[in-house]
Amino acid sequence: MPESDPRLQRFADFLARSGLKTTRQRERIVRAFFAAGRHLSAEELYHRIQTQDPGIGLVTVYRTLKLLRRAGLATGRQFGDTYTRFDPNPADWPHDHLICKRCGKIQEFEDAGLHSLREKVARRLGFTVTEHKLELYGFCRDCARLGTGRAARGRSAARTA
Amino acid sequence: MPESDPRLQRFADFLARSGLKTTRQRERIVRAFFAAGRHLSAEELYHRIQTQDPGIGLVTVYRTLKLLRRAGLATGRQFGDTYTRFDPNPADWPHDHLICKRCGKIQEFEDAGLHSLREKVARRLGFTVTEHKLELYGFCRDCARLGTGRAARGRSAARTA
DNA sequence: TCAGAAATTGACAGTCATTTTCAATATGGA
DNA sequence: TCCATATTGAAAATGACTGTCAATTTCTGA
Ligand SMILES: [Mn+2]
Ligand SMILES: [Mn+2]
Ligand SMILES: [Zn+2]
Ligand SMILES: [Zn+2]
Numbered sequence: 001m002p003e004s005d006p007r008l009q010r011f012a013d014f015l016a017r018s019g020l021k022t023t024r025q026r027e028r029i030v031r032a033f034f035a036a037g038r039h040l041s042a043e044e045l046y047h048r049i050q051t052q053d054p055g056i057g058l059v060t061v062y063r064t065l066k067l068l069r070r071a072g073l074a075t076g077r078q079f080g081d082t083y084t085r086f087d088p089n090p091a092d093w094p095h096d097h098l099i100c101k102r103c104g105k106i107q108e109f110e111d112a113g114l115h116s117l118r119e120k121v122a123r124r125l126g127f128t129v130t131e132h133k134l135e136l137y138g139f140c141r142d143c144a145r146l147g148t149g150r151a152a153r154g155r156s157a158a159r160t161a
Numbered sequence: 162m163p164e165s166d167p168r169l170q171r172f173a174d175f176l177a178r179s180g181l182k183t184t185r186q187r188e189r190i191v192r193a194f195f196a197a198g199r200h201l202s203a204e205e206l207y208h209r210i211q212t213q214d215p216g217i218g219l220v221t222v223y224r225t226l227k228l229l230r231r232a233g234l235a236t237g238r239q240f241g242d243t244y245t246r247f248d249p250n251p252a253d254w255p256h257d258h259l260i261c262k263r264c265g266k267i268q269e270f271e272d273a274g275l276h277s278l279r280e281k282v283a284r285r286l287g288f289t290v291t292e293h294k295l296e297l298y299g300f301c302r303d304c305a306r307l308g309t310g311r312a313a314r315g316r317s318a319a320r321t322a
Numbered sequence: 323t324c325a326g327a328a329a330t331t332g333a334c335a336g337t338c339a340t341t342t343t344c345a346a347t348a349t350g351g352a
Numbered sequence: 353t354c355c356a357t358a359t360t361g362a363a364a365a366t367g368a369c370t371g372t373c374a375a376t377t378t379c380t381g382a
Contacts, residue, residue: 021349021358042340057361062340078239083339098288111282114275118297121272126302127259133296136279141287182329182378203369218332223369243340244368 005034007073007088014071025056029064030073039077039085039106079106079135096134102143166195168234168249175232186217190225191234200238200246200267240267240296257295263304 011030015022032049033040040048046061065086068074072091076084079099089095089108096114098107114134122129138144172191176183193210194201201209207222226247229235233252237245240260250256250269257275259268275295283290299305 023348023359025360060360098283098286098290100288101291107286107288109282109286114278114282117275117278118295121270121275122259122297122299125259125268125270127261127268127297127299128305129297129299130262131298133294133298134279135294136283136288136290137292137294138283138288138290144289184330184377186331220332
């Protein structure tokens with residue numbers, strides 16, 4: 001029962017520190033966002049909230065996600081889609097993503113060797129790196145197995161992470 | 162005098178092979194695109210052409226860039242901006258990018274070690290990678306030098322590559 | 323050379339995700 | 353409690369594209 005997510009407190013602190021107000025809408029939105037624990041789009045988050053509090057507008061979801069970004073509690077990410085997905089990990093955890101093109105699973109990972117090699121390559125070219133973005137697209141274990149042999153059966157692509 | 166870019170021929174071949182037609186507009190557009198040799202947006206390419214042939218519409222630029230993609234002669238890329246940039250490198254050269262946040266320079270590079278390490282990390286997680294995207298953001302040598310000490314002076318950010 | 327089917331073009335309207343505007347409402351410190 | 357401010361939601365605006373369509377161009381094959 002993870003009732004007290006420390007991120008909720010951090011967000012409250014951010015609001016107070018910034019002279020902003022705590023509202024019923026913001027409460028609901030950030031709760032639903034962290035509870036989901038996946039890379040959601042604004043629209044997806046909006047729908048989840050709708051089922052419980054139909055009074056909250058999509059605009060407010062967008063605005064609250066922007067605040068979460070400013071607070072360092074979310075990151076906007078552009079995977080293959082036409083829309084932005086929001087990453088509920090603290091901005092100071094620079095990780096990478098593996099995206100399955102069949103089932104939509106998004107797996108996060110961190111690799112020190114990869115990180116340092118990246119730095120080295122950049123330095124050799126005279127660059128000082130402050131941020132990076134690495135996305136690997138392909139097939140997860142399950143989907144790769146299906147793909148082997150005949151054409152894959154289940155064509156669904158429900159994002160899973 | 163690089164008057165005969167082999168890519169122009171490849172595009173002509175692609176059109177013929179696909180039952181499509183060679184037009185004045187397409188000629189101008191692909192010429193300007195390859196001549197620029199940078200990661201241009203459709204709008205940027207459009208403006209370059211405007212100065213020489215005001216009769217060509219932005220729509221046609223978009224359509225021709227789509228054809229170049231189908232021909233494997235360009236790749237759409239999403240760097241930090243809100244719009245797509247087009248990469249004039251053959252689609253079968255999978256390279257990465259270093260982007261300077263100050264002057265906008267985009268430097269391309271390829272590193273075999275980085276590539277194989279990426280594969281290894283993905284395999285360890287059960288993924289089969291088919292495509293990847295790596296972008297390193299930071300400061301190029303010149304801009305890093307300016308930044309050292311006082312706050313950087315020249316604030317321009319004209320994309321250079 | 324030339325007709326005519328098929329492809330192409332450009333203006334304009336439409337789409338889609340996200341942002342801005344603005345009048346009505348809620349919040350929290352004094 | 354009061355009330356200056358912050359916030360909200362609806363609707364309109366934005367920006368980067370894509371679809372529609374009538375007019376024009378290309379190119380094949382007689
Ligand atoms: Mn993530
Ligand atoms: Mn490139
Ligand atoms: Zn999968
Ligand atoms: Zn620079």
